[in-house]
Amino acid sequence: VQLQASGGGLVQAGSSLRLSCAVSGGTRSNRVMGWFRQAPGKEREFVAATRWYGGTTAYADSVKGRFTISREDAKNTLYLQMNTLRPEDTAAYFCSLREGWVAGGPRRSSEYRYWGQGTLVTVSS
Numbered sequence: 001v002q003l004q005a006s007g008g009g010l011v012q013a014g015s016s017l018r019l020s021c022a023v024s025g026g027t028r029s030n031r032v033m034g035w036f037r038q039a040p041g042k043e044r045e046f047v048a049a050t051r052w053y054g055g056t057t058a059y060a061d062s063v064k065g066r067f068t069i070s071r072e073d074a075k076n077t078l079y080l081q082m083n084t085l086r087p088e089d090t091a092a093y094f095c096s097l098r099e100g101w102v103a104g105g106p107r108r109s110s111e112y113r114y115w116g117q118g119t120l121v122t123v124s125s
Helices: none
Strands: 002-006 009-012 017-024 031-038 045-051 057-059 067-072 077-082 091-099 119-124
Touching (some): 002 091, 017 031, 031 077, 045 077, 077 091
Antiparallel strands (some): 002 017, 017 077, 031 045, 067 077, 091 119
């Protein structure tokens, strides 16, 4: 399985940005994918997760109502739509993949087996 994240950039506070994560390999039937982020000097933190089939999602409280995780099956691609961006959203964003959902959503980085390379999001005030 390979994951390729893209879509990061430099934006002003209040702007929107959409991240993409192209998936190659693996099966989709029990796939779960997530987004994490890591700011300089900080630990990697959970942002959002979704079942590939079924529509179940989970969000960190810090992004709930502003970010939306989705996927496009035909393109085998995961998305993260980020609205009303804040300077504190500045981080490298990573997509990740695992098999199987857990109650409340898999929110620990150790629960994911595959990782993309990260794409940098910088939000200026």
